[in-house]
Amino acid sequence: MSDAMPDDATVLRALVEGTAAYTGGTFFEALVRHLAVATGVRYAFVAEFLPPSRARTVAFWAVDRIAENVEWDLRGTPCEDVIRGELCHHPSGVSRRFPEDRPLVELGIESYLGVPLTAAGGGTLGHLAIFDERPMPHESRRLGAFRVFAARAAAELERLRAEACLAERERRYRDLFDEAPMAYIYEDTESRFVSANRAACQLLGIRPEEIGSTVGKTLLAPTPEVREKIDQALEAMKTKGQAFAGVELELRRKDNGQPIWVQWWSKPEPDGQHTRTMLLDVTDRVLMARENRYLQEEIKAQHNFEEIVGRSAPLLRVLDDVRSVAPTDASVLINGETGTGKELIARAIHSASRRRDKPLIKVNCAALPTGLVESELFGHERGAFSGAISRRIGRFELAHGGTIFLDEIGEIEPEIQVKLLRVLQERELERVGGNATIRADVRVIAATNRDLRRAVSEGRFREDLFYRLNVFPLVVPPLRERKEDIPLLVRFIIDRFAARIGKRAVGVAPATLARLSAYPWPGNVRELENVLERAVILARGDEIEIDADTLPGPGVEPATALAGTPGPPGGLKAAERQHMLAALARTNWVIEGEAGAARMLEMHPNTLRSRMKKLGIVRP
Secondary structure, rough: OOOOOHHHHHHHHHHHHOOOOOHHHHHHHHHHHHHHHHHOEEEEEEEEEEOEEEEEEEEEEEOOOOOOOOEEEEEOOHHHHHHHOOOEEEOOOHHHOOOOOHHHHHHOEEEEEEEEEEEEOOOEEEEEEEEEOOOOOOOOOOOHHHHHHHHHHHHHHHHHHHHHHHHHHHHHHHHHHHHOOOEEEEEEOEEEEEEHHHHHHHOOOOHHHHHHHOOOOHOOOOHHHHHHHHHHHHHHHHHHHEEEEEEEEEEEEOOOOOOOEEEEEEEOOOOEEEEEEEEEEEEHHHHHHOOOHHHHHHHOOOOOOOOOOOOOOOHHHHHHHHHHOOOOOOOOOEEOOOOOOHHHHHHHHHHHHOOOOOEEEEHHHHHHHHHHHHHHHHHHHHHOOOOOOOOEEEEEHEEEEEEEEEEEEHHHHHHHHHHHHHHHOEEEEEOOOOOOOEEOOOOEEEEEOOOOHHHHHHHOHHHHHHHHHHEEEEEEHHHHHOOHHHHHHHHHHHHHHHOOOOOEEEEEEEHHHHHHOOOOOHHHHHHHHHHHHHHHHOOOOOOOOOOOOOOOOOOOOOOHHOOOOOOOOOOOHHHHHHHHHHHHHOOOOOOOOOOOOHHOOOOOOHOOOHHHOOOOOOEE
């Protein structure tokens, strides 16, 4: 290679003119082709470095054509110096200096010139090199132009890498967007869809070709409150840039109108014209919550106590009967005064039965609104009556395979008794407003504090239903008949309440325990629990104390409760009357509500008023 070759200006002009119209891969090919021609060499390439010590050409000119790109190890080659950001110029003797570079030796290369491609932020991206079988001048007059185009090649290589990185990110985002298990939607501020992923289309019942014509607001359930909520949210996002998180909405699928429930997250884009929305399908959770509402109410309810406590003969006889009847599917009718623990006996029967792994559904018949008893027990279809905006699963259907506990069974109206009898006889039911027959494999345990035989003779309770329920009768003894259990119950209840309110365990003063044992407890265990709960809360020392005014002796009623009321009748009614008077006195004669006497006595308010009238209880 002679010194009679083009100067910098000539080379630079040739390279500019030869590469000006190109970018990307075609730019690199034009660059090496014109660089080889302009400098009079047979070989030229642009290569990028591959950590830790390899290189790969992005364009390679070999003699008279663009050759196939190659990849090689930098160790033992003249390119090794360039990776450190240094100019590498060997005017001659290249093959002798780098005998391990076999391609170089095989081609008989004599000279080499390489310059690094330096990134804008520093670091070496690759290198631009020319080489030939002939020697090069020691001071190349083409070095200036060489550096200029090395910088241009570095910029183009950086741009391509940035584009590739962006394309990869977009691909990953698109895959993540499309394949994500949650529904993602890109929409404008009027809720018109721009794009939606597969999960969104599946959730909302939208075909891919319908995405662009879908308006999110049209999928809302047709209720003013939902629509008002979403309109306010869209306006807030449009005017204030406000984001929304976890808002629960009821929607209708586009394809079939089926209701679905979602949690909605939406965030405005910086352009103020679009929002990104995410929907989490909570339909199963909402439906389960609705269908299991009874079970949730049970969890929240306050029960008398968690375990059956006692060793008295009357209680042990009942427990023997429980063990006998539990393994069977026989209907059980539990008789007993208010507060004796009839529900606890029902739970014991269920727990010892073959249905123990299935639900135990409790129904307080006295607490059911008269007009909704049938719906509560058997369920209803959507539109069955005014206000029936969705299907409701009845308690018998919820109890399928398990047990239903019908507390206060004597309060059910005659027209419902007929339908209840059919369920017991045929083990099937129909929802209100429906015509489909639903199988109901349910064991029935009923309870009452009333004399159902007398109700039958008076025509207030169906005789055939009574005999269906009374297959195996149980009578739970009142607390006054199991006085030896009172000390055990007192200890158990006090310990439980102390733990519940975070108070250390307290004892019972001997005089108080004697008073608790002597009292007739017309309200049974429930009344004992109420008295002890108050005593634990008020306890200031190591022992609880209950005075005679709070808990009078046998046959003596609290003076505050008796003022202005007629004398009590005798026997069991006297005990029931005394219990009601005590509850009324504690609630200041308030009957309804959370703090009312009906709630304390676990009666329906109308039932309490009726019993008050029969027992001659009048507010003083």
